[in-house]
Amino acid sequence: MKDKTQKSFRGIARTLLLVFCYAFGSHTFALALEHEQTVETYKVTDVPNPRNESSSNWVSNPNQILDESYVWEINNMLSQLEDSLSIEVAIVALSSIGEDIPAEFAHKLFEHWGIGKKADDNGLLILLVLDQRKVTFATGYGLEGVLPDALCFRIQQNEMVPWFRKNDFDRGMTEGVRAVTLVLYGSDYEPVSQSTSDNYWKSASNTLWNFLANQSPMLWIFLILVNVLTYRMKVNKARPKDGSALAAIKVLTLYSPLGCLVLFFPVWPALIAASLWYKFYQKQRVILQSKTCDSCKAVALQLLSNELATPLLSASEQMEHKLGSAIHRIYQCTSCGWILRYKSVVGSEYKMCNQCHTIASKRISPWKTVKEATYSDAGLEVADYLCLMCGDKKQATQKIPRKTPPNSDSPSNSHSSSSSSSSSGSSSSSGSFGGGRSGGGGASSSF
Structure with missing residues (x-):
């Protein structure tokens, strides 16, 4: 009797356990199925560009995989890095990219956004793909020397993967970014664009003086002669042709002390000297002459x-x-x-009328082609002109330049230009990254 009671109890317990497992398992399966259906799959063009939101935002986190407090810390580190070394680092954390390979996806996204400065190609993209459980680095040409593939892989394995395996994506991403910035700060990296901007005048001055110090006396004589002649030309233009008031008025109206100012060494000292001479000495004399009556000399x-x-x-x-x-x-x-x-x-748009000699003849119709230009002959086009003074109407003609024969490599050049323009356009339309290119380097790690 006791054995029957125990068997009956065991049967009831087994039945309840099966019912519980079935119910719980079905619910878990339904939740998993629902989660699978709601996971968003991203294409390259779908990823939100963080630079569209703010100039200090470097993190694209559309699925809120990373906590906002850690995003703020990462943005702060990357903004300081960009200010110091002009390096642009983009962080992207996505739930899924479907069947795409993370390394290829990262390269395409890098090119689409144009991460890094255009003159330096100093960009880095860190991509975290949750469903494939992979982290990927993609580097620009300018960073391949300081962030080689082996070093990228080592940073992933030592600083990021251990945290990612614990599903602590906040800490893993933060530590990885910190490790990258420490490597960059500790390297001898110097952006070409920044050094050119900061040291332009210093390098130009050193180049000039080094050049002059190593030249022969004949060159010095030539430079002095060029400056003397330039000075004399500017001085002569500032002097009225005669003693009349009209000549002085023409100088005051038309003369520019520096003229077309081209600041290269053989000429600019003469231009500045002529400008100072005119401003402090000659101009007062010309003004006095312009006010002197030619008749009574008053x-x-x-x-x-x-x-x-x-x-x-x-x-x-x-x-x-x-x-x-x-x-x-x-x-x-x-x-x-x-x-x-x-x-x-x-x-102005007006020309002199041949009938009344007034500068009042205006084009009243668009130019019409009457003879097409060819590779051997110039073309011809005509338009109607009307004088607003006397009403004279005439037809004016002008030549169309001959066509230029296309070069043998023009199609490729055109294609290249178009591709470049398209790439540039996509980068600029995608955000305010600097237009850098991916070098194809980097590394990927699973966790």
Whole structure:
């Protein structure tokens, strides 16, 4: 009887255990199935670019795999790294990339964002893929020397994988980033773009003085001669052609002390010397001459206001003044009443009319091609012009340059340019990374 009771109890317990296992197992299976269905799979173009959110954000964490406090710490380390060495490091933590290989995915994402400065290619991408349980480094060309593949793998194995195996992704990613920054700070890495920007004047000065110190006396004589001639040319342009007030007014209107300022050594000392001479000495003399009446020699020549000058202008001159195609100024001597007229043509859309000789002829139709240009002959196009002064209408012609024969390598060049433009465009549209390229280096580790 006792044995039957024990067997009955064991049967009931076994039945309850089976029912519990079935119920719990079904619920767990359903949860797992639901989780599997809700895991988001990312493509390269789907990954949120952290630089679109903020210039101090380097972490793409769309699935909230990393805690915000650790994201803040990582961003702080990477912002300091970028400020110090201009190196750009992007951190990406994703739940799934489907069947894609993490190393290939990281390389494509690196190129899509253009991580690193364009002149240095000094970017690094750290990709964490949760469902494949892999961490991947992808490096730019400029970092392959200081972050070789073996060192990347060692950082992953020593600083990241032990934490990832415990599912502590926050600590693993933070320690990995810290290890990378310590390696970069401790290396002799120096970005080309930063050194060029910071030391430009110093290096240019050293190059100039080293060059001059090693030159023969003949070169010094040549440089002095060039500067003397340049100085004389600028001085002559600043001197009125004669003693008239009109010549002085032309100098004041047209003369630029430095002219086309090109700062290379043989010329710029002469330009600066001519500028100082004109500013502190010659200009005052020219101003005095521009105010001296040619008739009575009194320093009483004054520019009339528009209200007083307009009645003294011809209809043609008033039209040019109205259109802005020419500047008309009238000066009058307050002592003897002598009148001086000054005209200066201004670059504009208007041309001189052949009938009334007023600068008031304007194109009123688009240019039309009447003869196509070929590789051997120039083309021809025509357009209609109308004078706003006299109403004369004429047809003007202009040549179309001959076509340039394409080079044998132009298709490839065009393709290369297009590819480059496309790559650049995708990078700029994807965020504010610097346009760097992936060197194909890096490492991957499973955990």
